[in-house]
Amino acid sequence: MSLPIYMDNHATTALDPRVLEAMLPYLREDFGNAASRNHAFGWRAEAAVEQARAQVAALIGAQANELVFTSGATESDNLALKGVAEFYRSKGDHIITLKTEHKAILDSGKRLERMRQERLEELKLLRLMELTGGEVKPEDADALSAQYKLDQDPVLQRWAAVVRAGARVTYLDVEKDGRVDLGKLADAMTDRTILVSVMLANNEIGTVQPLAEIGKLCRSRGVLFHTDAVQGVGKVPFDVESMKVDLASITAHKLYGPKGIGALYVRRKPRVRIAPIIDGGGHERGMRSGTLNVAGIVGFGKAAEIARTEMAAESARILALRERLRAKLTSELDMCTVNGSLEHRLPGNLNISFAYVEGEALMMAIKDVAVSSGSACTSASLEPSYVLRALGVEEDMAHSSIRFGLGRFNTESQVDAVARLVVEKVKKLREMSPLYEMASEGVDIKSIAWTAH
Amino acid sequence: MAYSDKVVDHYENPRNVGTLDKSDPNVGTGLVGAPACGDVMRLQLRISDEGIIQDAKFKTFGCGSAIASSSLVTEWVKGKTVDEATTITNKEIAKELSLPPVKIHCSVLAEDAIKAAVADFKKKRAERQGVLATATTT
Numbered sequence: 001m002s003l004p005i006y007m008d009n010h011a012t013t014a015l016d017p018r019v020l021e022a023m024l025p026y027l028r029e030d031f032g033n034a035a036s037r038n039h040a041f042g043w044r045a046e047a048a049v050e051q052a053r054a055q056v057a058a059l060i061g062a063q064a065n066e067l068v069f070t071s072g073a074t075e076s077d078n079l080a081l082k083g084v085a086e087f088y089r090s091k092g093d094h095i096i097t098l099k100t101e102h103k104a105i106l107d108s109g110k111r112l113e114r115m116r117q118e119r120l121e122e123l124k125l126l127r128l129m130e131l132t133g134g135e136v137k138p139e140d141a142d143a144l145s146a147q148y149k150l151d152q153d154p155v156l157q158r159w160a161a162v163v164r165a166g167a168r169v170t171y172l173d174v175e176k177d178g179r180v181d182l183g184k185l186a187d188a189m190t191d192r193t194i195l196v197s198v199m200l201a202n203n204e205i206g207t208v209q210p211l212a213e214i215g216k217l218c219r220s221r222g223v224l225f226h227t228d229a230v231q232g233v234g235k236v237p238f239d240v241e242s243m244k245v246d247l248a249s250i251t252a253h254k255l256y257g258p259k260g261i262g263a264l265y266v267r268r269k270p271r272v273r274i275a276p277i278i279d280g281g282g283h284e285r286g287m288r289s290g291t292l293n294v295a296g297i298v299g300f301g302k303a304a305e306i307a308r309t310e311m312a313a314e315s316a317r318i319l320a321l322r323e324r325l326r327a328k329l330t331s332e333l334d335m336c337t338v339n340g341s342l343e344h345r346l347p348g349n350l351n352i353s354f355a356y357v358e359g360e361a362l363m364m365a366i367k368d369v370a371v372s373s374g375s376a377c378t379s380a381s382l383e384p385s386y387v388l389r390a391l392g393v394e395e396d397m398a399h400s401s402i403r404f405g406l407g408r409f410n411t412e413s414q415v416d417a418v419a420r421l422v423v424e425k426v427k428k429l430r431e432m433s434p435l436y437e438m439a440s441e442g443v444d445i446k447s448i449a450w451t452a453h
Numbered sequence: 454m455a456y457s458d459k460v461v462d463h464y465e466n467p468r469n470v471g472t473l474d475k476s477d478p479n480v481g482t483g484l485v486g487a488p489a490c491g492d493v494m495r496l497q498l499r500i501s502d503e504g505i506i507q508d509a510k511f512k513t514f515g516c517g518s519a520i521a522s523s524s525l526v527t528e529w530v531k532g533k534t535v536d537e538a539t540t541i542t543n544k545e546i547a548k549e550l551s552l553p554p555v556k557i558h559c560s561v562l563a564e565d566a567i568k569a570a571v572a573d574f575k576k577k578r579a580e581r582q583g584v585l586a587t588a589t590t591t
Contacts, residue, residue, distance in 0.1 A: 358491055360516040364456065364464060375491060375516070384491065396488035432470050432520065434495035434512040435488060450487035 003368040005414050009254075009348055009407030010203050010231060011372060015299075016256035016408070022302040023258065026295035034292045035283060045294045052301025059304040060229070060248060061239035062265050068284045069297055072262035073230040076249030077104035077197075079264050079288065080226045083274030084195045084247070085112050088224070089164040092192040096170045098180055099390040100207075101199055102228055104249075106171070115166030123163070127156045168192070177341035178207030178391055186217055195224045200248075201232030204374065204387040204403055205340030206349025208236055215244030224272060230254055230262075234307030235315055235346055240265055246272045252296065256408055257303030261296030264288075314408060319347035321406050321415050326350055328419035333426055335439070339374075339388055339401060348406035351388075353397040356436035357429045362402060365425035369418050374401035396435075396445075456517055457551035463521035468528050471510040473497040478581055481574025483566045492519045492559065496526065496566035500574050504535045511566075518556040522546050522563035535571050 006014065026048060034049045036042025054064040070076045081095065095112070097105055121141070128136040128144045136144060150156055170188050175181055180198060189196075196218050201208045211227060218225035226247040229238055233248075234255045240248060251262035266272050266287065280289030330336055335355040351374070354362065359375030374385030375398070384398035393401075404418075430436040435445055456464070473480045480499050486492040492515035499508040509527040513520045525546060530538040546552075546560035 356514060358515050358519075361464075361520060364517040394489070396491070399488075399491035432467060432512055433514045434484065434493055435514045437472065437512060445488060448484075450489070450493075451485065 001413060001417055005369045005410075005418060007404050007406060007410060007414075007418060008370045008372055009405035009410075010206075010403065011405065012253050012259065013256045013407050014409055015258060016303060016306060018306060019257050019299045019302045023295045023299040026298050030294075032294070034294055035281065045292075048298050049292055049294060052297045052304075055301035055308075056250070056263060056304040057265075059308045060233060060250065060265060061241045063268060065285075066240075066265055066268050068264045068266055068287045069292060069300075070262045070264055070288055071260055071293075072253070073102075073228065073249045073251035074104040075288075076251070076262050076264040077102065077228055078108050079274060079277050080247045080249060081105065081108040081112065081195070081197065082277050083287070084224055084226070084272075085167045086275035087273045088194045092194040093164070093166070094168045094170070094190055094192040095195045095197065096172060096185065096188050096193060097197040098174055098199070099171045100174050100178060100202055100205075100387045101197065102203060102230070105197055105199070105228055109167075109169040109171070112167040113169050116163060116168065117166070119163050119165040120160055123156060123159045124150060127153065127159065167194075174207075174390055176392055177344070178202060178205050178339075178387075179341060179344060180209055180214070182210065182213055182217060185214065186221075189221055189223060193221070193223050195226060197226040197228065199231070200227050200229040200238055201236060201346045201349075202340070202387060203231050204372075204385060205351045205391070206231070206346035207340045208232060208344040208346065210344075211238075211243040211245065218246075219244045231346060234304070234311055235318075235348065240267070247274075252300035252303050255300075255303045255307050258296050258299040261293050261300045263300070315347045318406050318408075318410070321410055321412060322348055322350050322404075324412065325404060325406070325415045325419055326352075328416070329422060332419075332423045336426075337397065339391060339393055350404040350406070351401060352404070353393070353401040354426045355397065355400055356433045356439060357400055357426050359399055359401055361429055362422070362425060365429060366418070366421050369421065372403040372405070374403065375399045459525075459550050460518055460521040460552070463524040463550070464517040467511075467520060467524040469508075469510050469524065470512060472512065473499055473508065473510050478577055479574070481570040481572070481577065483569025483571075483573060485565045485569050486515070486519075486562050488514065491515060492562055494519065494523050494562050494566045496523060496563075496570045498530065498538075498567075498570045498574060500535060500571075506530050506533050506535065506538055515559065515562075516556070518550065518552055519559040519562060521550055522552075522559045523566065525549060526563045526567055530567060535574070538567055539571050541567055 030044050032041030032045035034045040053067050057064045057067055125136055131148050198209050198214050215225050224246045227245050229248045230251050233250050246267045248265040253259040276287050278289050283289050337353045339351040359373030363373055374388045384395055388398040475482045480497055483496045485494050494513045497510045498506050501507055509530050511523040511527050513523045543560040543564040546563050547557055
């Protein structure tokens with residue numbers, strides 16, 4: 001068997017040879033700028049872009065003119081949150097999302113919160129200057145605020161009510177299986193809520209959210225609904241019409257397409273508006289300026305077409321591989337736990353914690369297999385996975401997690417080889433683990449007074 | 454992130470993995486770290502009455518660098534006196550294994566494990582001498 005084996009298809013996927021074939025002419029002779037309206041080079045590029053736009057739209061049940069091409073899902077997520085917050089700021093300023101969303105959503109939300117907070121701080125300083133009749137240094141603001149009881153100041157409250165910068169963001173908890181509770185989502189909505197953003201499928205645990213129910217709820221409350229559909233599109237059914245989705249982020253490289261090209265679906269009926277975050281030549285109907293990545297877009301289109309026609313058969317095949325891997329691991333190893341819902345899950349995702357074995361050590365032991373871990377040691381932050389923590393997974397079990405991401409090019413013999421290797425190495429590492437020894441002797445690991453470092 | 458050859462060597466061929474009888478009066482056991490942080494090291498030393506480290510065993514839950522750090526110190530402490538062993542610093546361990554900055558805490562843990570094992574041995578010995586002292590006076 002050829003090594004290494006790639007089982008990290010949530011990180012990225014291999015470029016399908018059919019996609020590369022479709023792209024090549026646009027990297028060679030058909031290099032035109034799709035915005036060149038007056039010569040054949042531009043016309044050919046434009047025709048290729050429009051064909052691809054229709055292919056991508058067909059995959060998600062959209063119209064071609066509802067897609068805005070971007071550099072990828074991170075940009076699409078930024079554009080959706082910041083674009084809606086800015087455009088609808090006279091309507092409201094509250095956004096609801098989940099604690100398990102991708103960082104592109106969470107950190108866009110944090111920036112919007114910071115923008116609003118900075119504006120409020122400015123107003124506070126202005127009000128203090130008015131009250132004291134002089135200069136106020138930012139470092140004195142807190143003491144003066146207390147002295148002048150600014151938290152009860154009616155003038156400042158009136159000023160704050162007209163602040164139109166940034167947003168307030170609610171980060172909802174998820175249930176133990178990783179899914180959102182619709183009742184809690186409904187309860188979090190206020191008359192200031194303008195947007196709900198819930199992902200189609202999670203990148204770590206593969207949990208698929210109930211988008212149709214969320215879409216129905218949002219539509220009934222007059223709130224826009226955005227979904228980061230990156231991990232799920234082309235793998236599980238996704239349709240913007242039946243799910244009443246208003247905005248959706250997608251990207252090519254999770255679909256066996258090229259990196260550097262994504263899209264934001266923006267609904268036309270009823271019309272959804274966004275303010276651009278990149279200004280310039282007015283490409284993509286003013287929502288995203290910048291010369292179009294023609295070859296990337298053509299590849300995205302081809303990848304979407306393949307996904308649309310092959311998804312049903314491919315997902316069934318990959319699910320069977322995933323279940324084969326899960327059965328082998330859980331039957332031959334004790335004390336392992338699958339993280340997230342098994343029922344509502346991407347077919348190719350298996351996120352599993354092998355108790356008393358540290359994830360990075362296991363990855364090192366299976367170095368010819370490309371997987372990911374929720375262990376802190378694999379991140380620069382030294383914090384274990386925030387997604388697993390949001391599910392209520394204990395920190396030690398988060399450190400012990402491995403994410404297998406199966407995809408189009410994985411085979412049954414690869415699954416069997418990986419399962420054999422993982423079983424062997426987990427057993428070896430447990431032989432070296434003081435925790436496994438203690439647990440086997442019946443010592444309650446939690447009863448020990450550990451010294452955090 | 455690439456691992457140094459020495460880390461890989463200790464990780465793939467760990468020295469002195471195992472368990473010593475912790476009820477043996479000449480065995481000191483150090484258990485440091487925390488499962489929540491992703492590192493737990495247990496270092497056990499068998500120390501002669503003259504204070505020479507005769508044997509060392511470890512078990513570690515942690516990343517490759519943590520396993521390599523503990524494996525390395527078991528090699529280093531054998532044959533040393535207790536006082537010599539406790540002068541081993543995390544800097545020496547980190548240097549020997551070429552640990553990157555993000556893995557320095559693994560070497561700190563290994564240094565702590567030596568100190569904890571020696572402290573456990575000294576505590577046991579003091580208790581034993583206490584018992585002996587009480588026995589002779591009565």
